[in-house]
Amino acid sequence: MALPQSILIVGGGVFGLSTALSLSTRHPASRITVLEASPTIPNPHGSSVDTSRIVRADYANPAYARLAAAAIERWRNTDWGQEGRYTQNGLVLVYPDGNGTAANYTRKSYENVKRAEPDKVDFLPTKADVDRIMSKHGVKTAVAGGYVNWGSGWSDAEASVRFARKKLEETEKNVTFKTGQVERILFADERKQGQRKTVGVALADNTTITADLIILATGAWTPKLVDLRGRAQATGQVLAYIRITDEEQQRLAHMPTILSFATGMFIIPPRNNLLKIARHAYGYRNPQRVPVPGTDGRETMEISVPENGLPIPLEGEEACRAALREMLPAFADRPFCHTRVCWYTDTPKGDFLITYHPDHPNLFLATGGSGHGFKFFPVLGDKIVDALEGTLEPELRELWQWPAFAEDVEATEDGSRSGLKGLILKEELAKSSRGSRL
Numbered sequence: 282m283a284l285p286q287s288i289l290i291v292g293g294g295v296f297g298l299s300t301a302l303s304l305s306t307r308h309p310a311s312r313i314t315v316l317e318a319s320p321t322i323p324n325p326h327g328s329s330v331d332t333s334r335i336v337r338a339d340y341a342n343p344a345y346a347r348l349a350a351a352a353i354e355r356w357r358n359t360d361w362g363q364e365g366r367y368t369q370n371g372l373v374l375v376y377p378d379g380n381g382t383a384a385n386y387t388r389k390s391y392e393n394v395k396r397a398e399p400d401k402v403d404f405l406p407t408k409a410d411v412d413r414i415m416s417k418h419g420v421k422t423a424v425a426g427g428y429v430n431w432g433s434g435w436s437d438a439e440a441s442v443r444f445a446r447k448k449l450e451e452t453e454k455n456v457t458f459k460t461g462q463v464e465r466i467l468f469a470d471e472r473k474q475g476q477r478k479t480v481g482v483a484l485a486d487n488t489t490i491t492a493d494l495i496i497l498a499t500g501a502w503t504p505k506l507v508d509l510r511g512r513a514q515a516t517g518q519v520l521a522y523i524r525i526t527d528e529e530q531q532r533l534a535h536m537p538t539i540l541s542f543a544t545g546m547f548i549i550p551p552r553n554n555l556l557k558i559a560r561h562a563y564g565y566r567n568p569q570r571v572p573v574p575g576t577d578g579r580e581t582m583e584i585s586v587p588e589n590g591l592p593i594p595l596e597g598e599e600a601c602r603a604a605l606r607e608m609l610p611a612f613a614d615r616p617f618c619h620t621r622v623c624w625y626t627d628t629p630k631g632d633f634l635i636t637y638h639p640d641h642p643n644l645f646l647a648t649g650g651s652g653h654g655f656k657f658f659p660v661l662g663d664k665i666v667d668a669l670e671g672t673l674e675p676e677l678r679e680l681w682q683w684p685a686f687a688e689d690v691e692a693t694e695d696g697s698r699s700g701l702k703g704l705i706l707k708e709e710l711a712k713s714s715r716g717s718r719l
Contacts, residue, residue: 282670284308285493285643291463291482291506293317295329295655296647297498298445299662305453307666313455316482316490318462318502323442326589328500328623330439331520332557333549334655335538337372337433338397341389341697344676348657348664350397355659356436366441370550371537372433375411375424377607383543384425386697390542391428401432418536423607435538435549441658461486466495466506466644468575477575479644496669498647501587501624507574508582511687513634513649515585516564517622517706519597523556523615530554539608545699546604556612558601561652562700563693564625565594565709587624594709600700622706625652631695635668635681645669649681651693 288304288311290297301315323330336356338349356362357369374390376383395402405411406426414429415422449456462485469478481491497503501515525533533551540547545562566585572578593601598617605613626648628634634649647665654661667673668681 282672284311284669286311287492288313288494288496289482289490289492290315290496290498292498292500293319293322293324293446293458294327294442294498294500295658295661296500296650296665297496298322298442298449299658300496300498300647300665301449301456301662302445302453303662303666304669305449305456309455311455312457314457314459314490314492315449316459316461316463318460320460322446322458323439327442328625328650328652329655330442331623332438332552332555333435334438335372335433335540335547335549336367336436336656337430338394339372339374339390339430339433340393341386343393344680345653346390346393346397348660348677352657352660353432353434356434359659361441361444361659362436364440365437366444367434367436368550369432369434370535371429371431373405373411373414373427373429373537373539375405375422375427375539375541375608376543377423377541378425380543383541386542387427394430394432398430398432402428402430404428414537415539419532419611420536420539420609421611422539423610424541429537431537433538436655436658437552438655445658459490461488461490463499463506466574467491468641476640476642479641494643494645496645496647500648500650501626503626503646503648504584505571505574505586507638507644507646509634510582510584511629512684513626513628514566515587516566516625516627516693517587517591518562518564518625518652519560519593519600520621520623521558521593521598521601521617522619523558523612524618525551525554525556525612525615527554529556541604541608542697543699544600544604544607545697546600546608548604548609555618558604559623560597560600560604560700561697562600563698563702563704564627565622565704565706567706588622588706591622591706591710593620593622594706595713596701596704596709625650627651627693629684629693631693631697632680634683635665635673636683639683646683651695
């Protein structure tokens with residue numbers, strides 16, 4: 282399928298850069314513009330930028346397990362994983378006593394990865410089995426069991442985003458980068474058969490950019506540009522860091538990543554003397570009223586809007602402490618040197634939203650990462666371009682299509698979430714005596 286001459290990709294994160302890489306090689310005649318709100322790529326506030334991201338094929342859904350396996354192959358064997366951008370240290374997935382849901386999800390993930398790489402996966406039915414893997418790194422856990430996948434690893438997220446941009450700048454001559462904050466999408470006045478084309482975007486500085494095809498790869502900011510109520514929402518997730526000694530860095534540097542499906546908490550091996558604790562959970566909402574996109578501004582809607590530069594609430598700190606007591610108890614009482622709220626674009630079932638908008642034929646969405654998109658970086662762009670061309674395999678097309686009806690996204694139910702539902706960021710910060718910062 283031929284694509285238009287001028288293509289605007291809004292967003293310079295994982296979804297946007299991977300799309301630009303694939304488009305530039307498969308459609309060299311197109312003029313591609315990548316528009317990023319931040320003056321730098323990586324954007325320091327982007328969800329795809331951090332010290333580290335888990336790279337795993339450990340999914341209960343076979344489609345994601347297969348796609349992740351393809352991505353891991355590139356992380357391992359191409360320039361994507363070179364110069365320290367990928368480390369294959371293994372992944373220990375655990376669950377506590379009495380949590381049947383977490384144990385069941387772990388078992389399904391185990392069966393999928395065991396089929397793919399049987400020589401790299403071992404079941405750990407007891408706490409003693411988990412400790413056998415972790416104790417050599419000075420780690421004692423408080424879990425019931427799990428499994429280890431030595432084929433999993435982690436990636437330096439910031440370095441990987443920087444690598445993708447450099448690759449575009451050095452090799453792809455039909456890609457241009459611009460900086461600007463998109464305020465709204467510009468629509469044509471004319472409607473045809475109930476559809477209304479987009480003509481460009483308006484920026485915060487009152488300038489406009491026009492294009493024949495607009496691709497929104499805007500992550501957690503997408504629901505402000507397109508009415509996605511019931512289809513996607515922004516949720517804030519917990520990140521915390523502990524500064525550790527040189528000896529501790531050396532001892533923990535090669536330990537497997539440890540992830541609990543019961544709590545959503547995970548701990549990745551440290552780098553540069555920083556130990557990261559994070560949570561993949563239902564998250565915090567930050568509800569605000571904004572104009573409904575495409576209207577005259579008099580109609581408003583309530584959505585969750587990302588807020589940058591905030592520390593995590595006390596509730597999040599306590600969750601990190603509990604995770605450390607469960608998975609890395611020697612560090613449970615260490616002070617946090619830095620915390621951050623990281624923003625997901627969550628969909629009801631955790632599936633990506635990679636599809637044309639049904640009401641705007643030249644508006645395409647590449648979003649809905651739901652906290653697990655980064656690992657697919659090396660292959661994601663190819664799948665997005667397949668969807669643009671109408672050649673995406675049916676299994677993924679069904680997962681990533683525009684929902685036929687809006688669902689409740691008050692809590693994403695993808696089988697791997699945990700914690701309390703319905704947390705409001707402002708309320709939790711107020712409990713922590715930090716409410717004035719929002």
